[in-house]
Amino acid sequence: MIRQTTLKLTVLLLVIMTVLTACGGNNKTANTPAPQEPGKEQTTDVAKDVPKDVSFTVGYAAGDPATKVAIANTIKAFTAANPHIKITDLSETTSAAYLDWLKTKDAVGEFPDLVEMRDTKIFADAGKIAEFPEDLKSLFKVLPEVDGKVWNAPLSSTAPQGIIYSKKAYADAGVTELPKTYGEFLAIQEKLLATGISPIVVGGKDIFHMGFWLNKFLIDDVYAADPDWNSKKTAKTVSFTDANVVQAMTDYQELFSKYVDKGWLSTGDNQTASILVSGKAAQLFSGTWMFTQIAEADPSFEFGFYALPDREGGVKVLGLPSPAGWSLSAEAAKDADKTEAIKSFIRFFFEAEQYSPYLASVSGVPSTTENVTYEVSEQMQAALDIIADPNVIKSLAINNWWGENQIPPQFRNWYYKLMQDLVAKDADVLEYMKAADTEYDSEVIVNAQ
DSSP states (O other): OHHHHHHHHHHHHHHHHHHHHHHHHHHHHHHSOOOOOTTOOOOOHHHHHSOOOEEEEEEOOOSSHHHHHHHHHHHHHHHHHOTTEEEEEOOOOOSSOHHHHHHHHHHTTOOOSEEEESSHHHHHHTTOBOOOOGGGGGGBSOOOOBTTBOOOBOSSBOOOEEEEEEHHHHHHTTOOSOOSSHHHHHHHHHHHHHTTSEEEEOOTTSGGGHHHHHHHHHIIIIITTOTTHHHHHHTTSSOTTSHHHHHHHHHHHHHHHHHBOTTGGGOOGGGHHHHHHTTSEEEEEEETTHHHHHHHHOTTOOEEEEOOOOTTSOOEEEOSOOSOEEEEBHHHHTOHHHHHHHHHHHHHHTSHHHHHHHHHHHTOBOOBSSOOOOOOOHHHHHHHHHHHOTTSEEEOOTTTOOGGGOOOTTHHHHHHHHHHHHHHTTOOHHHHHHHHHHHHHHHHHHHHO
16 A cells, blocks of 8 residues: 555656656756857847848939929838838939939949939939849830840829910910810910910020920920930931921020010029919910929919821820839949848838829829829829820920940030020021031040940
8 A cells, every 4th residue: 555655646747757857948048048169149039020220311303393202201101111221311312414413423432322313214224223133124014125135113104395385365365175285285375475474484594494395396396206316316327407407496595585585594493483373474385293383383283285287187105104213233243231121111112002192292103013093183194095095196305315326425415515606696497407516426436445
């Protein structure tokens, strides 16, 4: 009897010891760090879960206030959601051309890690930007290539430019129908003049603004019929002195001398919205990004938008895709952590939650594969209808072509300034076109060396 009791107690003790040993082993595994080798730092799962701090710089064209605010808001939202990533915004509002601003940043060693790229071939050839990451390409509907490679994430698809007009000014001038030809448009300008209002405001102080009207006439008379005109000019088989170019620039000169507000050379692009809503001018030729600025300047201001027809009644607008948008700098691409942070920002930027308000702010056309929508205004709907119309010819501005049709990088601003001088001096168009030929050919030779 005593032996049986002793045996039972022994077994019970063994069971208790086994349980205690097991519990003690589990506690040691869960709470006690494993022995570490001398000279090695202690690592834990908690440390592995903490994201590494990383920072990068960003630069984009900030001349349009709506665009600057929209991008700045997205940056703020991204860094709030990703506090380990710091983004330094280098962008600044300046009257200098964006290309010149980027060149200056590069010269002082401040070329942005993530950069809005408009002159892609220039910077790709200079080795300043990297190819666009392969794993991000599926985000977009169309990605134009330069030299067989993709370099950009398009912030939006190309939207048309056209006439933004005051409905009141048109009504006061007795204009009841939108023009069906360029001749009818000129007749409207005479009616507007008769009411004492400046028909058209132009922000000529900012050189990029000159391209709006100049490219309107170049598209109508040159590029719509011959998209390869630039490459032919480089090969000297066409000339600025040809009849079609002379006609385009004659129309430009006539319009500016008769119907553009006289203070256009001292007016900044960012002043045009206030001049329009104040009633000092009746019309502005610009892009869809102006819709938000005008609505903010005066929410009660009633305005419309239409594509300006050519002499025969055809409609030709900016609308082809071009290689432009977010690009990763070549220097940033060498840093794996920075590259991943930038890729995260690009994904975030184009998510519907952020991309939709961005498009709404700038009245943009989505470039993404995903169908991102937003509530559009009457004016934006008119622009979307123009893009969707198969009868409307889509083209590009003189400096937006690429490949063989890329113009010398210095020529655009030189040409725009030449055309300012043409109007200011009421000079001879043909003589100025001879000067354009000479400059273009010289720049081709210099760039080939």
